[in-house]
Amino acid sequence: MTQEEILKINKELSDKTPLEICKWAVAYGKNPIVTTNFRPYEAAILYACVSASTTIPVVWCDSGYNTAATYTHAEELIQKLDLQVQLYVPKQTVAHRAVTLGIPNIDDPAHAVFTEQVKLEPFKRAMKELQPDVWFTNLRQGQTALRNTLDIVSQDKNGVLKVSPFYYYSDTELDVYLEENALPNEFDYVDPTKVLEHRECGLHSN
Numbered sequence: 001m002t003q004e005e006i007l008k009i010n011k012e013l014s015d016k017t018p019l020e021i022c023k024w025a026v027a028y029g030k031n032p033i034v035t036t037n038f039r040p041y042e043a044a045i046l047y048a049c050v051s052a053s054t055t056i057p058v059v060w061c062d063s064g065y066n067t068a069a070t071y072t073h074a075e076e077l078i079q080k081l082d083l084q085v086q087l088y089v090p091k092q093t094v095a096h097r098a099v100t101l102g103i104p105n106i107d108d109p110a111h112a113v114f115t116e117q118v119k120l121e122p123f124k125r126a127m128k129e130l131q132p133d134v135w136f137t138n139l140r141q142g143q144t145a146l147r148n149t150l151d152i153v154s155q156d157k158n159g160v161l162k163v164s165p166f167y168y169y170s171d172t173e174l175d176v177y178l179e180e181n182a183l184p185n186e187f188d189y190v191d192p193t194k195v196l197e198h199r200e201c202g203l204h205s206n
Contacts, residue, residue, distance in 0.1 A: 001155060010151045018044070018165035018177075021152060022052035022136065025163045029134030033086075035059045035123070036138075038066070038074040039191070041166075041174045043081075043183040045138040048165055050081050056136075058083045059126045063118040064094040065103075069188035076184055086130065088122040103192050115193040132160055139164040 013021050026032055034049040034056055036042050049056050060074070078085055092100075097117065104110040135156070141148055152167045166174065178185055 001159075001161065006151075006153055006155060009153050013152050018048040018169075019051055021163065021165040022048045025134050025136065025153075025161070026053045026056070029132070029161065031130070031132050032134035032136065033057045033059050033130055033132040034136035035061070035126075037061065037063075037189075037191070038070050038077065038186070039189045040185055040187050041171070041178070042138060043077055043185060044166055044169075044174055044177050045136060046077060046081055046083060047181055047183055049136050050083065054082070055084060057130060058085045059088065059123075059130065060085050061088045061119060061122040061126060063122075063191075063193070064090060065118065065190065065192050067188045067190055069186055070190075073184065073186035080184075086126065088126045090118045090122055092117060111193075119193045127158075127160075134161045134163060136163050136165070138166060140167055140169060 013024065016024070032053065034045060036046060036058060037060070046058065049058075066074075077083065090097075097114075101110060101114055101117075104114050139150060139162075141150075150162075150164065150167070152164055154162045154164075156162055166177075169177070175185075177183075
């Protein structure tokens, strides 16, 4: 898809609801997926996606470092929305990595190795095995400098169409969306690969 075509699509989708955007993307793609880490507000994107397609694969790259609250929240959403979860985990256990690498400080060059092991490798493996042409994400404007350059629809280096139905939503608007649809939220979430809220971990850099 050319940049001109993407610009045209974003213009057409600018006044659509998240569900309408999801339905458009599901109809466009032959093999859509949605990725999640069950961080705050993930219930919104998951609800919108399964409302558009009840059989959409939900890719969960579980680093193994989530809080107990996040795992509880994940299980609640999996049951509530009947999510078709495809679980991808690192090849090394947390216990083994605690001995060999630990969780390096973000200023330590070893942190890049840590990020590759617990987040990037499982994600790359998922994309290689599932071969999606549409990838739903919950990216939003204002999260990072990189994400401010995107839009509802963008394209990664492999040509996969990245769709962010809530791109222009604020936290307040998402709170309303969750309440209107009786969806739970959870804020006890930690991502050891990002550490800082406005720092990219590399997943969306390509």
